[in-house]
Amino acid sequence: MRLDITPKPVAIPLGMIWVAAFTAGLVGIGLRLTSGHELANYTSSIPWGLWVAAYVYFVGLSAGAFLISALIFVFGMKSLEPIGKLALFTALMALVAALLTIWLDLGHMERFYYVFTRGNPGSMMAWMVWLYTAYFFLLIIEFWVAIRGDLVSQSSEAGLRGRVASLLLGKFGRAFGPRPRLAVAHSYDRTGDRQMLKILGSIGVPLAIAFHGGVGALFGVVGARGYWNAPLYPLLFIVGALVSGGGLLTFIVAFLWPEKGTEKHREMVVTLGRMTLAMLAVYLIMVWAEFSITLYADIPSEAEPLYQILGGPYPWVFWVFQVGLGAVIPIAIMTIRGKSIPWVGLAAGLVALGFFATRLNVVIPGLLEPQLDGLDTAYIDNRLEYEYFPSVMEWLVLAFIGSFATGLFFLGTRLLPLTDQKQEVSQ
Amino acid sequence: MAGSSRRGFLRQVAKVVPSVAAAAALGHMGLAGAKRSKPGSEFEGDPAVWRERFLEAARAAKEAGPAVDTLQAPVSPSKDVPMVMNITEDGFIPLAEVRTPRSSPSKVADIIRMQEELQKAMEKPMNQRKWIMVIDLQKCIGCSACTISCKAENNLPPGVVYRPVIEEEIGEFPNVTRRWLPRPCMHCDDPPCTDVCPVGATWKREDGIVVVDYDACIGCRYCLTACPYGARYFDFGDKYTDDTPAVQAYEKSPSPEYGKEWTRDGQGSPVGNARKCQFCIHRLDVGMLPACVTTCIGEATFFGDKNDPDSLVNELIASPRVMRLKEEQGTNPKVYYLT
Numbered sequence: 001m002r003l004d005i006t007p008k009p010v011a012i013p014l015g016m017i018w019v020a021a022f023t024a025g026l027v028g029i030g031l032r033l034t035s036g037h038e039l040a041n042y043t044s045s046i047p048w049g050l051w052v053a054a055y056v057y058f059v060g061l062s063a064g065a066f067l068i069s070a071l072i073f074v075f076g077m078k079s080l081e082p083i084g085k086l087a088l089f090t091a092l093m094a095l096v097a098a099l100l101t102i103w104l105d106l107g108h109m110e111r112f113y114y115v116f117t118r119g120n121p122g123s124m125m126a127w128m129v130w131l132y133t134a135y136f137f138l139l140i141i142e143f144w145v146a147i148r149g150d151l152v153s154q155s156s157e158a159g160l161r162g163r164v165a166s167l168l169l170g171k172f173g174r175a176f177g178p179r180p181r182l183a184v185a186h187s188y189d190r191t192g193d194r195q196m197l198k199i200l201g202s203i204g205v206p207l208a209i210a211f212h213g214g215v216g217a218l219f220g221v222v223g224a225r226g227y228w229n230a231p232l233y234p235l236l237f238i239v240g241a242l243v244s245g246g247g248l249l250t251f252i253v254a255f256l257w258p259e260k261g262t263e264k265h266r267e268m269v270v271t272l273g274r275m276t277l278a279m280l281a282v283y284l285i286m287v288w289a290e291f292s293i294t295l296y297a298d299i300p301s302e303a304e305p306l307y308q309i310l311g312g313p314y315p316w317v318f319w320v321f322q323v324g325l326g327a328v329i330p331i332a333i334m335t336i337r338g339k340s341i342p343w344v345g346l347a348a349g350l351v352a353l354g355f356f357a358t359r360l361n362v363v364i365p366g367l368l369e370p371q372l373d374g375l376d377t378a379y380i381d382n383r384l385e386y387e388y389f390p391s392v393m394e395w396l397v398l399a400f401i402g403s404f405a406t407g408l409f410f411l412g413t414r415l416l417p418l419t420d421q422k423q424e425v426s427q
Numbered sequence: 428m429a430g431s432s433r434r435g436f437l438r439q440v441a442k443v444v445p446s447v448a449a450a451a452a453l454g455h456m457g458l459a460g461a462k463r464s465k466p467g468s469e470f471e472g473d474p475a476v477w478r479e480r481f482l483e484a485a486r487a488a489k490e491a492g493p494a495v496d497t498l499q500a501p502v503s504p505s506k507d508v509p510m511v512m513n514i515t516e517d518g519f520i521p522l523a524e525v526r527t528p529r530s531s532p533s534k535v536a537d538i539i540r541m542q543e544e545l546q547k548a549m550e551k552p553m554n555q556r557k558w559i560m561v562i563d564l565q566k567c568i569g570c571s572a573c574t575i576s577c578k579a580e581n582n583l584p585p586g587v588v589y590r591p592v593i594e595e596e597i598g599e600f601p602n603v604t605r606r607w608l609p610r611p612c613m614h615c616d617d618p619p620c621t622d623v624c625p626v627g628a629t630w631k632r633e634d635g636i637v638v639v640d641y642d643a644c645i646g647c648r649y650c651l652t653a654c655p656y657g658a659r660y661f662d663f664g665d666k667y668t669d670d671t672p673a674v675q676a677y678e679k680s681p682s683p684e685y686g687k688e689w690t691r692d693g694q695g696s697p698v699g700n701a702r703k704c705q706f707c708i709h710r711l712d713v714g715m716l717p718a719c720v721t722t723c724i725g726e727a728t729f730f731g732d733k734n735d736p737d738s739l740v741n742e743l744i745a746s747p748r749v750m751r752l753k754e755e756q757g758t759n760p761k762v763y764y765l766t
Contacts, residue, residue, distance in 0.1 A: 036664045036694040044586060044660040047648035107646015107661065107699030114626040114645055125625035125649050223619055223756060224655035371657035372610065372752065374593040379574065383586025383663055 022403040028396020032104055041391035043383045046367040050390035051105040054398055056215060057359040058098030059132065060237065063212035064245015066091040066139065066204060073201035079271055083253055086418045088143045090249055095136055097405035104397055124218040131211035138207060142200040145193050150417030152188045164415045212241045219362065226301035227366040232290060239283045240358065246276035247352030254345025258419055266341055273344035276351055277334050284327060305365035317357045326354020364388060538721065540739055541731055546714045548732035554633035557733040558706055561743045562609055563765040566727035569594060569607035573719035573728060580707060580718035582682040584691060585667055587660040589704035590719055609728065611719065612637060612658040612704035613752065613760030620650040620659060629701065635761055636706050641689065641696040650701050655756045664698040683709045
């Protein structure tokens with residue numbers, strides 16, 4: 001069973017968009033690698049821009065999708081069991097996108113490993129890197145354990161899927177050599193794997209929370225930025241991960257699941273959609289707390305970034321994407337059409353998409369205020385401006401990362417047993 | 428440590444980099460013309476001879492135009508007096524010749540005193556001196572000579588400005604006045620920028636100077652976000668000659684920061700690094716005051732060892748006018764302002 005992507009007219013325009021994005025993205029990567037940061041629009045005053053926001057967004061998707069997989073593997077949530085592997089794979093691909101993004105953001109990409117060889121334990125960023133590295137390895141191992149049973153049965157298939165499965169299982173003869181069809185699929189006892197998944201997931205849950213909470217803390221500990229420097233930040237990030245990751249997973253399951261329209265499918269989509277909605281509600285309460293309290297106190301260093309968000313140069317990022325597409329419309333859709341698979345999928349997709357605006361509005365407004373009155377006009381230079389809109393190169397690099405990760409995801413859905421359930425059913 | 432070689436290196440740098448600092452200062456004295464000739468071309472031979480000629484030109488210019496108070500100095504340089512600028516063959520004025528303010532001919536100029544205190548402090552082990560800077564805002568006239576001299580001294584690229592001068596207009600027209608606030612790195616005693624560095628590439632030295640190891644910095648820019656004063660900069664690799672036919676010599680010449688030669692080439696350090704004011708460590712190491720101190724025409728910037736109880740800076744920070752920026756951040760800046 002494969003995810004249902006191709007046999008539809010919509011696949012052709014989507015494919016063309018993908019090719020265009022990937023090609024343009026390659027140009028962006030070329031520019032980034034040859035000219036460094038010269039073509040980027042962030043400045044010394046606003047040193048973090050689109051890429052850092054994108055990184056935070058991608059790690060949030062990853063942590064969110066992973067935590068949902070833990071509901072299945074650790075807490076034994078039966079109704080969602082079929083999507084466990086898909087959730088893990090989504091988490092893995094989002095993490096790949098995140099790491100690629102933040103790697104390209106470094107001034108010296110070749111020195112990334114310094115965080116391991118000479119890391120500073122006093123830095124939240126070092127902890128974040130160590131934690132996501134551990135999380136990355138755990139994710140790979142857990143994903144492997146989750147699919148290897150299905151790989152065994154898939155390895156007996158004819159065609160590319162069989163060869164890939166054989167290769168991953170280390171059966172190089174069957175992967176590259178002639179492939180006589182096996183009469184009987186290998187039997188595989190999954191009891192050990194299930195136990196293993198539970199253990200790995202149990203390690204993964206605190207790890208994912210620590211790691212994504214750590215991303216929030218990375219911003220929260222910066223005392224120089226009143227907007228970031230709030231104890232709410234780690235919590236905001238953890239809940240935000242569940243909102244965005246849940247939204248993405250709901251969208252994927254709603255539109256790409258092989259057996260569409262069955263009662264089982266509807267149940268999964270509705271469950272995931274409701275979870276996303278609940279998390280979104282919690283998130284909105286936290287955002288309300290943040291905005292109402294800060295604006296009431298109205299202390300300039302903390303309130304000014306919020307005024308920038310609400311009415312600065314780019315208010316549509318907040319009102320259109322974050323509030324409109326990311327919250328109001330999805331809530332309305334799920335209220336009116338809460339049982340419809342495509343509507344819930346669409347609403348959840350909007351939540352996931354709109355969350356990118358939320359991430360932008362975490363990173364950039366925190367940097368908009370000059371640290372000292374008059375510093376913005378003390379020395380006039382493009383690189384000292386307190387204004388920021390991403391450059392073409394920045395968007396192209398993001399297009400590459402987005403298309404690269406979706407491309408890998410697509411390949412995974414074609415070649416890996418992400419939704420195979422034969423063995424489980426037979427047990 | 429390796430003082431002589433650094434001095435030699437400084438001489439080399441001074442030969443290559445046209446002294447924008449001196450030019451700026453001279454420009455303010457109405458002497459820009461005296462500086463236009465190429466170093467060495469007009470004043471060859473014995474430094475004592477060309478020094479005479481230079482001062483003659485200066486006196487002539489003074490009579491012709493604006494006041495040149497600082498050049499009312501006796502023209503008899505003594506080789507025994509330490510000079511702020513040892514690079515005389517390139518047109519710097521030996522401090523001995525500008526040491527005597529008209530008002531108090533017997534009093535040693537502040538700058539000489541600071542220079543002597545600096546050299547005394549440099550004889551101590553590093554952990555026994557603690558550099559501080561004092562900036563008298565009533566003396567600052569907003570000329571930006573410090574900004575420019577810092578740019579020239581450290582050979583800084585576009586967008587990297589270690590010491591901008593913040594300009595503030597107070598009141599409403601026509602009842603307005605202006606105030607200027609030079610903003611070097613505060614060299615905080617509790618620097619928030621060093622804590623956040625994921626690779627420990629930036630730290631506070633034993634003498635209190637906050638430094639960056641260009642060879643270790645990965646360019647994540649976390650420290651830029653963490654500085655409450657906006658005193659850190661990212662080197663994007665921009666050049667003054669971008670979009671022009673040729674890269675000019677002054678862009679190929681190295682920066683002397685941290686006593687090393689840093690040539691900006693391609694994407695190698697210091698391109699892609701966080702950069703900041705380091706109190707001109709390369710000058711301190713050879714017994715010279717930071718460039719912003721020696722070029723301040725209002726003598727508004729002071730520098731010295733806080734651990735020396737007799738130092739000028741210690742006298743100054745005892746003033747009731749003293750303040751520091753953003754005390755509430757708990758950073759304990761080592762740059763003091765007199766308001």
